[in-house]
Amino acid sequence: VNELIEVEKQLQLEIYPSFAQSSKSLLKKYLSRELFDELKHVQDNTGYTLQQLISSGVANPDSSIGVYAGSTDSYRAFAPLLDKIIEEYHNYGVNSKHIQSWDINAYNFEDFNIKHGSNYVVSTRVRIARNLAKFPLGTNISREQRQEVERLAMQAFNSFEGELKGTYFQLGKLTNAEKKQLKEDHFLFKEGDRFLKSCGCERDWPESRGIFHNPQKTFLVWVNEEDQFRIISMQNGGNLREVFQRLATAHEIINKVAEFAITEHLGAITTCPTNLGTGMRASVHVKLPLLSSDEKRFKSIAEQYNLDIRGIDGEHSESKGGVFDVSNKRRLGYSEAQLALDMYNGVNALIEVEKSLK
Ligand code: ADP
Ligand code: CIR
Structure with missing residues (x-):
């Protein structure tokens, strides 16, 4: 029985998830069958898998995004999917750079x-x-x-x-x-x-x-x-x-x-x-x-x-x-x-x- 469960688990990893008709998530929008096949055996450098990355969006059809990263490296390992989601959600291209600044001196924040x-x-x-x-x-x-x-x-x-x-x-x-x-x-x-x-x-x-x-x-x-x-x-x-x-x-x-x-x-x-x-x-x-x-x-x-x-x-x-x-x-x-x-x-x-x- 345990062996069968293992086999089933292995099969699950191979199968393209069935997204609910009603789902409007960016995950569903961008994870095509082709992209799933490209990434289904990929892991980031902490061992986080595609299946983990997408588990929340698959289990919750009302997700608006549907993915959670496992580490900094997830954003590299799963870039073919995550870059598209980031580009749409943040309107942010792959060559853009992010700047930090806490300086609000130029702004007149009145109470x-x-x-x-x-x-x-x-x-x-x-x-x-x-x-x-x-x-x-x-x-x-x-x-x-x-x-x-x-x-x-x-x-x-x-x-x-x-x-x-x-x-x-x-x-x-x-x-x-x-x-x-x-x-x-x-x-x-x-x-x-x-x-x-x-x-x-x-x-x-x-x-x-x-x-x-x-x-x-x-x-x-x-x-x-x-x-x-x-x-x-x-x-x-x-x-x-x-x-x-x-x-x-x-x-x-x-x-x-x-x-x-x-x-x-x-x-x-x-x-x-x-x-x-x-x-x-x-x-x-x-x-x-x-x-x-x-x-x-x-x-x-x-x-x-x-x-x-x-x-x-x-x-x-x-x-x-x-x-x-x-x-x-x-x-x-x-x-x-x-x-x-x-x-x-x-x-x-x-x-x-x-x-x-x-
Ligand atoms: P996060 O802000 O961390 O994304 P939530 O949206 O769940 O998470 O908000 C966390 C808590 O902070 C909630 O109880 C929310 O009501 C409270 N909160 C958010 N903004 C304010 C605010 N301006 N004044 C008081 N409580 C706030
Ligand atoms: C979704 O996709 O709708 C949920 N995973 C939540 C997305 C919003 N982000 C968040 O709460 N940090």
Whole structure:
């Protein structure tokens, strides 16, 4: 029986996946039978296979992308597929170079609540995704390697000073009530994401996962979730400058002790290709009850300003009370500073329209 299962597994590896008719994923769009045959025996230098790369998109027909990388080298090994997905999603060619810059001196980020009054922006958050150069990504990391990442993270946390000083909480040691509260307050990642489950990112859960934060919860780091590090700065109100600067400072400090996975072409390497480049999502929770009731107009302005609209509990969630999570959609080919400006300009435009509808 075991032998038969092995044979079946081998056959599975050879068979072109059957994508649901309804699936609109970029994986389905670009993984032709020919490309599948070309790549079906390929592995990256950490042993990650094509079948692992595409497992989430095959298992979840409603994926918009459908792939998760296993390491920095996945982006080389599976380039014939990933380059096409990156080109379409990021509008980014194979010869382009990614630039980093945290310098926002040229921009006049006025506090949204000083500019528009405090009826619109509830809170502001900026996060970046980072991974360590020396390890496979979460999809393909071993249990021991994951423990090592957590140990290195805790070492870095101990070196923080001033406003960044805080405490690390291992996920397994938090009570259900504590986790529930942290999630409701928008500080902690969700668990049991089916997209992440099916690419292997949640193996050995909750081991070596955790959250670091300062007492005010304005500076937080998620460890070993979708990416090894999600570094987050957030606060109530609309002071984007302050939130961004706090993250820039933290990034500079962590960057000195950690060797992040970065390439000239793709910038910060991330598990999901949507986060490549800056790995940055700058968002506000903003009240737009009037504009959002005209979905077509709302979406069209968002598109014009390169914004992503999410619900109040993050990706794949619903809005509540006309409050939306509005963030920069672009991540790659533009600097951290430029993408904060994307969000700033777009949110101001949305608020102006909301005001005009009163
Ligand atoms: P990520 O931002 O890491 O891509 P999610 O979209 O799941 O992941 O968001 C993570 C959490 O951060 C969610 O609880 C979400 O509500 C919260 N969040 C995002 N933006 C803001 C904001 N501007 N203010 C408060 N909470 C926010
Ligand atoms: C999808 O393809 O829809 C999911 N794998 C999620 C894509 C968005 N990226 C992300 O959450 N990092």
